[in-house]
Amino acid sequence: MRKYVLKRLIISAVTIFIILFVLFMLLSLMPGSPFNNQEKLTPEQIQKMKEYYGLDKPVVERFFIYISKMLHGDFGVSYSIQVNMSIRDMVLSRFAITLRLGLQAGVIGALVGIILGIVAALNRKTGWDTLTTAISVLGVSLPSFVFALLLSYFLGYKFKLFPLLYSDSMPIKSLVLPTIALSMFTLANAARYTRTEMISIMASDYMMLAESKGLPKVKLIVRHALRNAMISIITVLAPLLVNLMTGSLVIEKAFSIPGLGSLYIMAIQSNDYNVVLAISFIYSVMFIAAMLLVDILYVTIDPRVRLAKE
Amino acid sequence: MFTKRIPAALLSLIMVALCLTGCNSPQKAAESTVATAPASSPASEKILKLAVSTPVESLDPLIAGDSVSMGVISNTAEGLFVVDADGKIQPGQCETYDVSADQLTYTFTLRDGLKWSNGESVTAQDFVYAWQRNATSTGNLSEFQYQIEMAAIKNQADVLSKKLPVDQLGVKAKDSKTIVMELEHPVPYLLNLLAFTPWVPVNQAFQTSQGDQFGVTKDNVLFNGPYLISDYKIGGNSVTLKKNPDYWDADNVNVDTIVFQLISDTQQAVMAYENKDVDNVELTGSLVSQYSSNPDFTAILGGYNCYLMINTKVDGLDVPEFRQAIAYAIDRASLCGNVLNNGSVPAHNITMKGLCSNSSGADFTEASGQYFDYDTAKAKELWEKAKAKTKKREITIVYDQEVDFAANACAFIQSALQDTLDGLTVKIEATPKKNRLQLEFDHKYEICLHRWGPDYADPTAILAMYESKHPSNYSQWKNDKFDELYKKANSTDSGNEEARWKDLIECNNICTEQAVCIPLFQTGFAQLTRGNISGHTSHLTGVKCFYKYVKVQ
Numbered sequence: 001m002r003k004y005v006l007k008r009l010i011i012s013a014v015t016i017f018i019i020l021f022v023l024f025m026l027l028s029l030m031p032g033s034p035f036n037n038q039e040k041l042t043p044e045q046i047q048k049m050k051e052y053y054g055l056d057k058p059v060v061e062r063f064f065i066y067i068s069k070m071l072h073g074d075f076g077v078s079y080s081i082q083v084n085m086s087i088r089d090m091v092l093s094r095f096a097i098t099l100r101l102g103l104q105a106g107v108i109g110a111l112v113g114i115i116l117g118i119v120a121a122l123n124r125k126t127g128w129d130t131l132t133t134a135i136s137v138l139g140v141s142l143p144s145f146v147f148a149l150l151l152s153y154f155l156g157y158k159f160k161l162f163p164l165l166y167s168d169s170m171p172i173k174s175l176v177l178p179t180i181a182l183s184m185f186t187l188a189n190a191a192r193y194t195r196t197e198m199i200s201i202m203a204s205d206y207m208m209l210a211e212s213k214g215l216p217k218v219k220l221i222v223r224h225a226l227r228n229a230m231i232s233i234i235t236v237l238a239p240l241l242v243n244l245m246t247g248s249l250v251i252e253k254a255f256s257i258p259g260l261g262s263l264y265i266m267a268i269q270s271n272d273y274n275v276v277l278a279i280s281f282i283y284s285v286m287f288i289a290a291m292l293l294v295d296i297l298y299v300t301i302d303p304r305v306r307l308a309k310e
Numbered sequence: 311m312f313t314k315r316i317p318a319a320l321l322s323l324i325m326v327a328l329c330l331t332g333c334n335s336p337q338k339a340a341e342s343t344v345a346t347a348p349a350s351s352p353a354s355e356k357i358l359k360l361a362v363s364t365p366v367e368s369l370d371p372l373i374a375g376d377s378v379s380m381g382v383i384s385n386t387a388e389g390l391f392v393v394d395a396d397g398k399i400q401p402g403q404c405e406t407y408d409v410s411a412d413q414l415t416y417t418f419t420l421r422d423g424l425k426w427s428n429g430e431s432v433t434a435q436d437f438v439y440a441w442q443r444n445a446t447s448t449g450n451l452s453e454f455q456y457q458i459e460m461a462a463i464k465n466q467a468d469v470l471s472k473k474l475p476v477d478q479l480g481v482k483a484k485d486s487k488t489i490v491m492e493l494e495h496p497v498p499y500l501l502n503l504l505a506f507t508p509w510v511p512v513n514q515a516f517q518t519s520q521g522d523q524f525g526v527t528k529d530n531v532l533f534n535g536p537y538l539i540s541d542y543k544i545g546g547n548s549v550t551l552k553k554n555p556d557y558w559d560a561d562n563v564n565v566d567t568i569v570f571q572l573i574s575d576t577q578q579a580v581m582a583y584e585n586k587d588v589d590n591v592e593l594t595g596s597l598v599s600q601y602s603s604n605p606d607f608t609a610i611l612g613g614y615n616c617y618l619m620i621n622t623k624v625d626g627l628d629v630p631e632f633r634q635a636i637a638y639a640i641d642r643a644s645l646c647g648n649v650l651n652n653g654s655v656p657a658h659n660i661t662m663k664g665l666c667s668n669s670s671g672a673d674f675t676e677a678s679g680q681y682f683d684y685d686t687a688k689a690k691e692l693w694e695k696a697k698a699k700t701k702k703r704e705i706t707i708v709y710d711q712e713v714d715f716a717a718n719a720c721a722f723i724q725s726a727l728q729d730t731l732d733g734l735t736v737k738i739e740a741t742p743k744k745n746r747l748q749l750e751f752d753h754k755y756e757i758c759l760h761r762w763g764p765d766y767a768d769p770t771a772i773l774a775m776y777e778s779k780h781p782s783n784y785s786q787w788k789n790d791k792f793d794e795l796y797k798k799a800n801s802t803d804s805g806n807e808e809a810r811w812k813d814l815i816e817c818n819n820i821c822t823e824q825a826v827c828i829p830l831f832q833t834g835f836a837q838l839t840r841g842n843i844s845g846h847t848s849h850l851t852g853v854k855c856f857y858k859y860v861k862v863q
Contacts, residue, residue: 032744036367037375037453039747042781045452052448083368085526085544093545152578157585164582165573166547256573258547269712271744 117194139188370525626702653834
């Protein structure tokens with residue numbers, strides 16, 4: 001196990017290095033300068049600005065300078081979004097909000113989804129089942145901004161239960177609507193998979209055997225059915241959780257949340273290279289870490305899965 | 311039995327969650343606004359909350375190039391002059407000023423008792439340092455060097471090109487309260503320039519101590535204006551300004567707190583306005599017509615003109631008739647009324663209405679010739695002439711993919727040109743703005759949908775870029791008569807209002823008539839503002855609003 005994790009970590013580091021290298025090259029090919037008000041600058045001024053930030057050096061040299069600084073925790077400064085501000089300060093504060101929103105939405109979505117899925121599977125062809133199916137279909141088919149608009153219109157604007165916009169002074173209350181809007185897709189998927197898995201497992205021979213042995217129902221469902229169902233649910237949920245953090249852009253825009261998603265788009269549009277690189281780095285690390293975590297969880301849930309020859 | 315318990319458990323869980331979220335704020339649900347104002351604010355406190363769509367880029371007056379940053383800087387750091395709610399120039403830190411008879415020497419006298427937010431006095435040297443800093447800046451600070459050039463300060467060209475040391479620039483601090491500025495030729499718009507952000511004073515000792523972090527956060531700058539920045543977090547979604555008690559005119563500053571709330575989605579911003587989270591919101595696109603009957607609605611002309619910028623060095627597009635045929639074939643009224651529907655009005659001139667007027671009150675653009683009224687017969691006639699001179703039958707129009715109206719506007723133009731100009735094929739291409747700018751910069755384009763706004767209230771703010779040697783002459787157009795008149799207006803005729811006015815009107819007419827950059831429409835500026843607010847302006851040039859003139863009833 002330890003050997004496997006170590007091997008995976010090395011592969012991950014190499015992957016991230018390659019991602020950064022390719023991205024660095026691609027960004028250097030992008031047309032236009034990373035500076036604001038380019039239309040009012042003379043070619044000489046643009047050249048001077050490039051020299052100031054060291055952008056006049058060959059791209060490969062710049063890449064290695066970037067990597068060596070990055071390893072010391074220096075991600076450079078912003079060229080246009082918040083000029084000269086350290087990327088670390090800029091990204092960290094936003095990452096905290098994005099991470100919180102993503103985790104909240106992920107945990108609530110997964111928990112409620114799994115519970116709904118179990119309820120539906122145990123009450124097949126009843127009102128509960130229909131309700132769960134309806135929620136699943138809506139959650140999967142409606143984009144998150146529709147939920148964002150509906151929630152902010154009804155719960156925010158009409159009934160004034162929650163604020164319409166994110167505010168530092170009420171970080172919990174102002175994140176309720178974004179969390180619900182963002183969690184709908186995960187919730188729907190979790191409910192759908194749990195229901196399907198639970199139904200097939202409940203009908204399996206070993207469940208019948210366990211039931212005939214007289215095991216209490218709670219033990220039967222939690223220890224035997226759910227644990228087996230979790231393997232496939234986790235396969236679906238893990239990447240979804242990462243998507244929640246990388247894909248919250250629409251929700252961030254709708255509720256004016258100063259998160260990473262909105263910054264990412266702004267950085268791409270304005271060629272703010274260092275911001276793009278830093279956020280891509282974070283996203284890559286998160287995705288790779290989530291995948292590793294899933295593999296480790298498999299073993300924990302199902303001891304029959306062996307990660308590597310031990 | 312167990313299955314029946316699950317729904318109950320689920321419901322209880324949701325209820326507990328709701329209760330917990332409810333516990334978070336003791337305020338009543340109905341009061342759940344953005345809470346940007348402190349909960350303990352006194353009842354009489356006057357708060358102005360404004361929705362803005364972009365964050366603050368920088369607090370350094372030489373870096374900030376966007377209207378939000380400039381608005382924050384110019385209201386927290388005051389220059390010699392400000393612009394009041396009626397658009398008139400008023401003295402700011404300057405108490406009086408004298409102009410010599412030849413209009414070449416200005417002497418500005420500062421008020422008594424001016425203070426920086428660290429307690430130090432604001433001196434004439436702070437202004438001189440700020441301007442010298444602009445003249446000698448390199449790297450990312452050189453964006454506004456052209457302002458020194460436009461102000462025609464003595465020796466500016468040699469100082470900017472580093473042939474002379476900066477102490478030879480024609481600005482001196484005679485004593486701690488007196489600034490003397492010498493010009494190369496009279497500059498009628500000088501005071502208007504001085505009310506712009508790059509001209510605010512900078513405390514040298516403080517700025518030097520901050521190094522390249524000057525202007526990055528609120529703690530890296532000093533304030534001497536009507537407001538102080540009280541809250542500006544890295545990565546936050548709002549900036550809060552508080553009234554500066556040490557400001558010389560603090561008694562006449564009506565609004566105590568100003569909050570700039572970042573809301574990048576206009577639809578959401580309007581909902582926030584309806585919810586009373588903000589007091590002012592700018593409307594774009596279809597929201598303009600949707601809210602035009604709202605009592606809070608106001609619409610004025612915006613500061614930008616939209617054009618078709620033409621690369622006159624491209625084979626075929628060097629033929630004036632080709633360009634003029636395009637200009638006559640576009641029905642601007644229909645484009646504005648049916649396609650854009652956002653308050654824009656047809657433009658028949660390179661300059662925009664409301665840019666500036668002369669001492670008798672005549673508007674420069676209205677006094678200039680009006681060109682290219684929609685006329686398909688004339689377009690066809692010119693097109694036939696053009697066809698005889700060139701074999702070019704296909705053109706490509708590039709537009710910014712980020713601009714909401716650009717795709718529709720270009721599709722309209724495409725169909726208008728293809729319908730009217732027989733045998734012409736028009737291709738339209740969307741591209742990121744940065745790429746469009748690069749294409750213009752490298753002259754690797756045929757036609758671009760181009761937007762341009764003036765930085766100061768003078769026709770040269772627009773006409774400069776058609777002067778043959780200007781770095782922003784993207785059209786690569788060269789006209790000797792234009793160059794000669796433009797030079798005259800900025801040298802021999804600069805002290806004579808009438809002659810200068812005539813020169814510039816002629817420049818404007820030549821350039822428009824030649825269809826170098828075909829004017830399409832002037833953007834509108836529509837907004838919703840709460841009825842109890844007055845003086846919230848959106849000046850066409852320079853700083854949009856000086857909040858010391860805003861009043862909340």
